[in-house]
Amino acid sequence: MSAERARTAAVIDVGSNSVLLLTVEVDVQGSVRTRDAALATTRLGRGLHDGGALDPAARAETRAAVLDFAARARAAGATDVWGLATAAARRARDGAAFVGELAAASGVPIAIVSGEEEARLAYAAVAAALPATSALLVVDVGGGTTELTLGRGEAIVAAGSVPLGGLGLTETYLAGDPPSAVEVARATAAVDAALAASGVVDAARAAGAAVAASGGTATALAALDLGLVRWDPRRVHGHGLSAAALAALRRRLETTPAAVRATWPALDPGRAGILPAGALVLARVLAAVGADAVSVSEHGVRHAYLRRRLADAGVAADFGRRSA
Secondary structure, three states: OOOOOOEEEEEEEEOOOEEEEEEEEEOOOOEEEEEEEEEEEOOOOOOOOOOOOOOHHHHHHHHHHHHHHHHHHHHOOOOEEEEEEOHHHHHOOOHHHHHHHHHHHHOOOEEEOOHHHHHHHHHHHHHHHOOOOOEEEEEEEOOOOEEEEEEEOOEEEEEEEEOOOHHHHHHHOOOOOOOOHHHHHHHHHHHHHHHHHHOHHHHHHHHOOEEEEEOHHHHHHHHHHHOOOOOOHHHHOOOEEEHHHHHHHHHHHHOOOHHHHOOOOOOOHHHHOOHHHHHHHHHHHHHHHOOOEEEEOOOOHHHHHHHHHHHHOOOOOEEEEEOO
16 A cells, blocks of 8 residues: 555445445555445436436435435545446436536546446455355346356456346336235246346356355345344355245245335345345346355445545555454
C-alpha cells in the first residue's frame, strides 16, 4: 500500500431491488476492516421492462437512499466514495439520465456496469474470498438479472448475464401470495430455458465445476438455513448450502405468505417478497450443473468494485484478509 496511514473508502451499489452501502478502512498492511454496511430496499426495477421508464416512486426512494448513504459514508470518515448501478439502470430508457442525477446530487461518481462486467466483478469477489483450486461457477442472483461466471482460480473462462432476477420473476410469474403450483411451474420453465440459452451453465457442467453464490438471495438463504436470529456475516460467509436444504427452503418459502416471511429473524423484510423467486433460480442452477451444494459468499460485486477503485487510487486492499 502506497499510503502511509489507514484509508477509509466506500461504495454504493444501486441495484434493481436494493441499494447497498459498504464502508471499509484499509490499514497500512492492506488488511480491510468493515466500518459500516447498510441496505435500503427501493425496488428501482419495479415494473420495468427493456426500454421502459423507471417508476417515479422508486426513483425517489433510490435517490433518498443514495444521498443518505453518501452522507453516512463521509460521516464515517470515507475520503473516497464511489458508486455503481446495475440491471435497472441498464434496462431503463431513462437509466443513464437518472444515474447522472444521482451522481450530481450526491457528489458520488456512479458508473453503470454492463451485465458481463457485473458477472466478472461477482467472480472476482468470490474467488478472492473463497479460493477454489478447480473450476468454479459463481452465481449472483439479483433483482433484475442473474450473473453467471465460470473460471479457474483468477482466470475467467465464460461470463454472462441472464434476465432472471428475483424482482422480475416475482412480478412476471409469481404474483400469488404464496405462489400457486402453476405459477411456480411456469417460472421454472422460464428459468430453465434462460439458463440453457446462456451456455455458461452447460460449460460449468462439462467442467465439473463447484458452485458458489453471492448476492442477497444467497446470503438470505444461508441465514435461513443456519437458523440465525440476527444477521451474522461471519457465519453466512463460506456456509455450505446443500441442494437438499435448498429444496426444503424452497418448499417453505413457496407455501408461506410474504407477510409471514417478512417476520422471520435475520431476513430483511424487503427481501422476503422476492426470495421464493431467487431460491428457484439458485436451485435450478444447481440442478443444471449437477451440483449437490453451493458455497455462499458474503462478498459480492460491491467488494470487488471497491477493491478495483482503491487499486486505481494506489491502495492495495486485501478483502480476504480482515484486520481485527
